[in-house]
Amino acid sequence: MTDDPRASSPETGDEHPRNPPAVAVVDAQTPGNVGTIARAMKNFGFSELLLVDPPELDPDGEAYGFAGHAREDVLPNAREVSFDHLVENYHTVGTTAITNEDDQHHVRFPFTTPAELADRLERVEADTVVVFGREGVGLTNEELARLDEVCSIPASAEYPVLNLGQAATITLYELRTIALDPGDVQLPDVERVRADEPSLERLYDQWAALLEEINHPEEKRAKTMRMLRRLHGRADPTVQEVTTLLGVLRRATERPDREEN
Amino acid sequence: MTDDPRASSPETGDEHPRNPPAVAVVDAQTPGNVGTIARAMKNFGFSELLLVDPPELDPDGEAYGFAGHAREDVLPNAREVSFDHLVENYHTVGTTAITNEDDQHHVRFPFTTPAELADRLERVEADTVVVFGREGVGLTNEELARLDEVCSIPASAEYPVLNLGQAATITLYELRTIALDPGDVQLPDVERVRADEPSLERLYDQWAALLEEINHPEEKRAKTMRMLRRLHGRADPTVQEVTTLLGVLRRATERPDREEN
Structure with a gap:
């Protein structure tokens, strides 16, 4: 034995x-x-x-x-x-x-x-x-x-x-x-670094602003926002990812390029 | 992302x-x-x-x-x-x-x-x-x-x-x-098959009988039995292992070989 x-x-x-x-x-x-x-x-x-x-x-x-x-x-x-x-x-x-x-x-x-x-x-x-x-x-x-x-x-x-x-x-x-x-260990078995919640909330606020800006049908907005939260939530986005995406969404919402024209 | x-x-x-x-x-x-x-x-x-x-x-x-x-x-x-x-x-x-x-x-x-x-x-x-x-x-x-x-x-x-x-x-x-x-999967990630508790209890009873038979100091027996329980407990012995060990201990306790002489 x-x-x-x-x-x-x-x-x-x-x-x-x-x-x-x-x-x-x-x-x-x-x-x-x-x-x-x-x-x-x-x-x-x-x-x-x-x-x-x-x-x-x-x-x-x-x-x-x-x-x-x-x-x-x-x-x-x-x-x-x-x-x-x-x-x-x-x-x-x-x-x-x-x-x-x-x-x-x-x-x-x-x-x-x-x-x-x-x-x-x-x-x-x-x-x-x-x-x-x-x-x-x-x-x-x-x-x-x-x-x-x-x-x-x-x-x-x-x-x-x-x-x-x-x-x-x-x-x-x-x-x-x-x-x-x-x-x-070069790669510790740690979780990835998820962005902090305030950053994520700014991201969701920006999504909401974009939906409003593009006249996304009002009755669908809550459902779309839920989908976006779930999508991002599962991905555990990093600070850098949130920052990048936030920048993109802000530009898409505010279109500073158009104002200049 | x-x-x-x-x-x-x-x-x-x-x-x-x-x-x-x-x-x-x-x-x-x-x-x-x-x-x-x-x-x-x-x-x-x-x-x-x-x-x-x-x-x-x-x-x-x-x-x-x-x-x-x-x-x-x-x-x-x-x-x-x-x-x-x-x-x-x-x-x-x-x-x-x-x-x-x-x-x-x-x-x-x-x-x-x-x-x-x-x-x-x-x-x-x-x-x-x-x-x-x-x-x-x-x-x-x-x-x-x-x-x-x-x-x-x-x-x-x-x-x-x-x-x-x-x-x-x-x-x-x-x-x-x-x-x-x-x-x-050839080797499922399952636990090994641990012997059932009654078998293990028979094993411990036999250990106790052996300690008595060999006049192990009475004041030490409880401590020794605890050690044996822990030792076997950690090893998750199989039925076959318990059966084999039980046979060995029984022979060591009863010494049928001596009776024949």
Whole structure:
């Protein structure tokens, strides 16, 4: 059964230094996939790459070619280790595209999705490694049986088997929340900056002035204004957008160009 | 400003047939990336691939080599179209790694994340296309200015630029919820099947019996039982796991092997 790492984690109070999981690749056949994984690691804040039975990684070859800026650190710092080393030193999460669909089999069930894994690891202090298997067959049953838990990506039942590099990319993307501090994310998961209400009200006033100016049928004005409010409301317009639109509407209402003629 | 497609969608009531967005790739340089995108499309339930100024896709080359099973349908069914065709016929979502960080610039702001985009498109009926740009520079400002909205993947501020194939993979993964019906997902985003409470109670009773049998200090038993409940509670054990553990604990308590000696 799953070994819960929280059971053995010391009570350290609120202190919780970020310690992103290591990433291990077992018996990769294609140097390009190792490079792709290294690049995703750097994109999402991971640095420790462990390779079990890796292919040769020629500095002029595909691994470095696919690694982007990770060719400067993640890839050259990768360490070759044994599968035993992973099992003995880390809380291990195996990844697989092929799961058992019920709870009668332990090897590939229960599994977490990458999103669930991110939620859970957020609250765990333990050295963790996420383990990816070889192209084609992934991790074997024998390998998965030695790992602490199993993670699988939700995908089409018709074709759930992802390419190794793509599976690792998605998994590391989902785990970014435990690897990157919010301040280190280029695009924080924040709401867009909606314009303040007084600005929006000026916008609606200007719309109303325009409707009056163009002699929009009086009995339709309230309904049209409701439509406009809903339309803009759903779009969460920014200050800049409201300002621009307000300028346009004001010109359309007041037609300063005509006065000059 | 963003053109909200819901504004023009007809009132069709609750009927909402799945109509996954099309995927467009503009001026890709590398056939392998087109193949990678085709594979991710098939993994996550997309089928309509549109190519603007594509490289040659040799059936014996990298595009087909990287496409997995998508070499049978998504890739051979891809259509070559113009950028104008996208703008004129679809609600267009441009993707970019480089955004403007404030609301003073329209071209790359506001942006949504892929997860936000999935939430929003879930409630929209309109022909939508998600547009990916060329390797290296992505979509140009001129191209983005003609698209309806912008989407960007949260990534490390130190190195936010994803490879084209990896960016498309993550975006399509996040959009799977609007492309795949829940029944078509190999791994539904469901909770694991937790064993029923009576089974868990039998497990705790057996733990208690074991503590008594091994003369665990009486003053510590309540605390130990609380720890065991918490430990198992967090792990959401399955019926099979509880059954197995119960068997082990019963043997440890009753030691039938000893009785036989």
